[in-house]
Amino acid sequence: MPQSKAKSKSEHALIYVLSGKDEALVVAEARKLLDELIAPEQRVTGLLDVEGPGVSPADVLDELRTLPFLAERRVVLVRKADEFISKDDNRRILERYFDAPCSTGILVLLVRSWPSNTKLARKLKHAGVLISITEPKAYELPRRMIEYAAQAHRMKLDSQAAGLLIDLTGNDLPRLYGEIDKLALFAQGAETITSEHIAGLIGHSRIFGAFEVIDAIITGSPAAALDRLRRMFADDSSSEYTVVGAFAFHLRRMFQAKVLLDKGAPIKQIADSLRIWSNRDGFFTQVSRMSVRQIGRCLKRLGRTDYAIKTGRTTAPVAMEQLVLELAAVAQ
DSSP, X not given: OOOOOOOOTTOOOSEEEEEOSOHHHHHHHHHHHHHHXXXXXXXXXXXXXXXXXXXXXXXXXXXXXXXXXXXSOEEEEEESOHHHHHSHHHHHHHHHHHHSOOTTEEEXXXXXXXXXXXXHHHHHHHHSEEEEOOOOOGGGHHHHHHHHHHHHHSOEEOHHHHXXXXXXXXXXXXXXXXXXXXHHHHTTTOSEEOHHHHIIIIIHHHHHHHHHHHHHHHTTOHHHHHHHHHHHHHHOTTHHHHHHHHHHHHHHHHHHHXXXXXXXXXXXXXXXXXXXXXXXXXXXXXXXXXXXXXXXXXXXXXXXXXXXXXXXXXXXXXXXXXXXXXXHHHHO
16 A cells, blocks of 8 residues: 655655566656646656666756746656666765755655665655555455546446456556546546446457357357357457456356345336346346355456466466356256
8 A cells, every 4th residue: 555644735746666576566656646746737847667677877866957838847757777776876966866855856766676775765765755565455446446536537436346347457556546447437427436427438349258268168159159259359458357356246246136036126116226237038048047055166266377377377368268168068
């Protein structure tokens, strides 16, 4: 979780260090910080975005000390700054700058690590803000997404929609932020990003693809199921990251619907409760052909597949083809 000194909305530090081992998360957090520090229309003249291995301290400090032109302040973002900081000459120059940072410039350093026992780290406590970024736990993702939608786009994201987005996209937070960016444009004019927006922009093709694969499995056509699965990967390069979520989303709804049906709940009530927007007849036909036990076994196998993919034991295309053949046996 990012940690920083408390400050008012109008107050900004003169130096920020964003530290974390996951570069994608650090970059995503830096993007959020830049949105607070400098308006997009001011970045042409007010932002210098460089990588540490290819820049000198003189270039960075000259930019920071140059008076802003057509911008409220100058911001210098140094990516992959570990090597930039670790060189002896650079470190000494930075230590002097940390003692007296320029009041019209903001320095942002992105690093993998920030040892607390260095002179530079001790000086930062008085000169700026350290934001330590760690990979969020699964239960933290919805809150982080809701905060991002509010901060980056001034839009609400309800918790149900956040859960749906995770189901369809996976647990990678930068990827989730990117999907929220697209959804904000898609839902332009609305105050809230809803599950309907997500289904319309992101979910339809993935959910429908999973529906077709599962339908072929249930009707005893594993070859057709494999063919549809392969088309999912061919048609959408992101399927490698999202296919498990699409299947999990569909199977969980089947499981919930079956439990409710066995309790005697009306189909319309179940469909409204589970937000089944399209092809209700096809969905409930699938549900009617399987028992709670069979659907539960499918979910259990999918969980093992997800673990194998995430731990690098196999690839998504290979694992999902194996899963389809296993599910074909379970469903009969």
